[in-house]
Amino acid sequence: MDKVNKLMTTLVKRTEEEGYEIEQAPTPQPTEDEVLIRVTKVAICGSDINLYKWNDVAKVIAALPFTPGHEATGIVVAKGSEVKRLEIGDRIAVENHFYCGDCYQCKINRGDICSKMSQYGHGKGTIHGGCSQYSILSEKYCYKLVHNISDVEAVLLEPMGVAHNAIERLEVKGERVLVIGCGPVGLLAVACAKALGATEVIAADILPARLELAKKMGANIVINSRDGGTNHVKEEIMRITGGDGIGRICEASGAAMMLNGCFSYLRKGGRVTILGLPKQPLHVENVLQDIVFKSLTICTVHGRRIFHTWEECERLIAEKKVDAKVVVSHDLPMSKYKDAFQSLLSGQACKIVMDPQT
Template sequence: MDARTTIPERMRASELLAQDSLTVGDRPVPVPAADEVLIRVASVGVCGSDTHYFTHGRIGPFVVEQPLVLGHEASGVIVAVGEGVDAARVGSRVSIEPQRACRVCEQCKKGAYNLCPEMQFFATPPIDGAFAEYVTIQSDYAHDIPDSVSAHAAALMEPLSVGIWACQKAGVTAGSRVLIAGAGPIGLVTAQVARAFGATEIIITDISEERLAVAAQHGATRALHASESVEEMTVDAFIDASGAGPAIRAGIPAVKPAGRIVLVGLGADELTLPVNLLQNRELWLTGVFRYANTWPLAIELVAAGRVNLDALVTHTFGLDDVENALMAGRIPGALKAIVEPWR
């Protein structure tokens, strides 16, 4: 650790003990390894996966079997460094890329480190997340942010990275016509990214009139209720940010031949798809699993004013109120909740 910085020995952290059971625990402040930095957490966004762990105690094969700190959308200030890290980093404001890859497997070596089989990802059992006063991360996963970027926006570089990865997978570029299902935070940031990438038509569908009403403020050129047919449309790419089977099936017919379909939203494990249509139009269908090498672009887009993440934040909470933060999505008008550990 950097000797110039006085770090407490203990810290507070919100712990998920089991399904529907949270407490604020007292833990040792983590000590950074040689290649790590210690970060005083400033802001942590609440993701749907956090809420799912709270309400279900698991996501697929990942089961909460011991106290788990949730939260993986985080920002903060470096307050100490490991012995292998330049001490000049102390004091840097950073956005945290919340993962640790092995760096030596086939996927890591070809740059697809998000597919590393040994990935350790924040708030995915048994790896703790960032609803805590301090966290550690490898130094190169702590990305410096300019003073013009707020702590909240720095935390939301994580969902922005999902939107960037989805648009890259969808081949969105200048003049693209894009259909997005789902006007939640991921759908809205994806729309903003599509606009920044040069898409000229960005259509968003949702079942919530309230969310559709704000979609135009986040890049959409057209907002449609999910009950309206989109089959007569012709788009270059369809990005599903809803995870809803009916929305996915409704969106696919709008994609032109050789177009792309990208599945981002988490839904059912199995889905019935129009295979004949996929074959006859030679459509590309892929999923999105997190992201890789997106943070530099995310920071540039926000710093340049091409993407507005602060506009997504509607509610803030402290560590003692994480349960309400996890349930904030039920509040009318809510988009993105933020936990501030030092609040």
Template sequence: MKRMNRRAFLDKDHKFTIKEDNIPSPQDDEVLIEIKANGICGSDIHFYREGRLGNFVVDRPYVPGHESSGIIVEVGSSVNGFSKGDHVVIEPGIPCGMCNYCKSGRYNLCPDVVFLSAPPINGTFCDYITIRHDMVFHIPKTLSFEEAAMAEPVAVGVHAVNRARFKNGDTAIILGAGPIGLLTAQAFKAAGGGEAICVDFNESRLRFAKKIGIDKVAIPSDSSLEGVADVVFETAGASKATASTFNYCRPGGCVVQVGWPGGNIVEMNIATFLDKELDYVAVNRYANAFPISIRWISEGKINVKDLITGRFSLDEVSEAFEYSSKNPDKVVKTIVLND
């Protein structure tokens, strides 16, 4: 173990400062994890570049990061099933475990959920962190830490697929070929879906889609895609993309809203929605998705390795965020490795 715990704090002036603190000790129901890898999420970039996302505002220094993997180095006295040396990933949304939503399995809707890296809650860009043990999952030691860190965004795609209504062999259109779109497309196929079509303006992202085996790619102006999908996943988080979702769907189809459009208010043609008698469902992070995410990554059903386009050390976290922010055409997923 290291002697101190480095933590990368982001402030309201968009600057990072690395501070050294004491290594925390786990409570009885917690484990202490030495972080080995973190992915930079799109939400992290929003906080870095704009200082806010939705209702969360960077008004004081905090530690970002929630896509993480590492090694357990200490186990709380009441924890069973984990041992020192285990390789693990963290599910970063910590629910209360007691409310009706938690008890019914929809713990992502818990009103008291604490989500790591949602300001002012500190996240995982650090060397050590303590986490309640029920939000920690084993990973095979054959899986690299950088690939394992992708389990969190994969879980978003898995949950989106779980929320969707489709049959084996159905066709899906995925709006947005960013990390979540590419992972959702793969999760759809791993779950028994048929043809997956990624739609995006960004040609480099569409090339990535082809590289990882997505069946077809297209630009939004391709009129041949209207009415061809049994299920549409909106992952771009763009108002125009959201407004177009009903057009891509067949009658009786399903639209899954994964992205969060800027401004929150979207003008949509409800007549199309009603005429086609569509289902429209929302995705709020994930629930019960990490075990299958880890399995599909480990089995190669979801390719995360080819989506990693940049690697930096924790001491280079500022450069990692700046590069990711300024190079959207080159970056799919940036990983920060603790050395």
């Protein structure tokens, strides 16, 4: 059993200013259905830039004060009296979408799209987040690890789960798949597509280094979309498919231009999943020809299916069908959190993980 320290090191945002403060705080005690975890790894998501800078997006999705870090894994070191499923010493990963359990979606087992959702690491519903040596949360938001995967692999189950959810909805088995955008989640989508039976995976991005990572994740063909953008991608896709268009597209770039243009080279009867977060309106020039008359299926995802996605992702990692660690560019002590965020802001990082214990 772990000895629990009375004080813990934690990052906190208390004011509407860029950055965080590192503090010493009393280690909280779990009650009722709560567990206290010793956080072993926390990962930084691209969306965490909003919280770090405290921009207009952050003011909508977060509430002061809070400890950041919604991608976290750890070990249960204490538990409340009503905890039924977890034991001291269990390794868990955090499902950061805190569902209410009472709304319509929750009652039909769709807590992943709860209408009253709060989020771990955002200060809505709880101050706690993974950028802390210890953290408290209800056991219902804990995924118990069942395989002997590493802490780095475990913390990647959250972003990989988003990618897996998107690819699973595409129904990629026996299909040629295009992934647009090779950030960490897009790269994980490449690997998931291959693992779920895609015959060929094509990856498009504007950065050569990301395209090299896409190859390591299983991409058969890569397209540099920096010059020519969506028109260049369309030309390449139509050439590769002999003019038929591609059957499956995972749009992970969030670039409105790429999303708007992808319908023109999606095959009739095809499927597209919108995984990236466009900040401009969706505008399709030829709605009849490119959407209506093609009889398409358009899907969106928000997080993971609880806990189906977690089980499948952990299995794929344990069976060596996905090497999620490829996306990790930095593994740092949390004491160097400023360096971590500067690397992310400069564009020099892919996926950053931190150890809150150091």
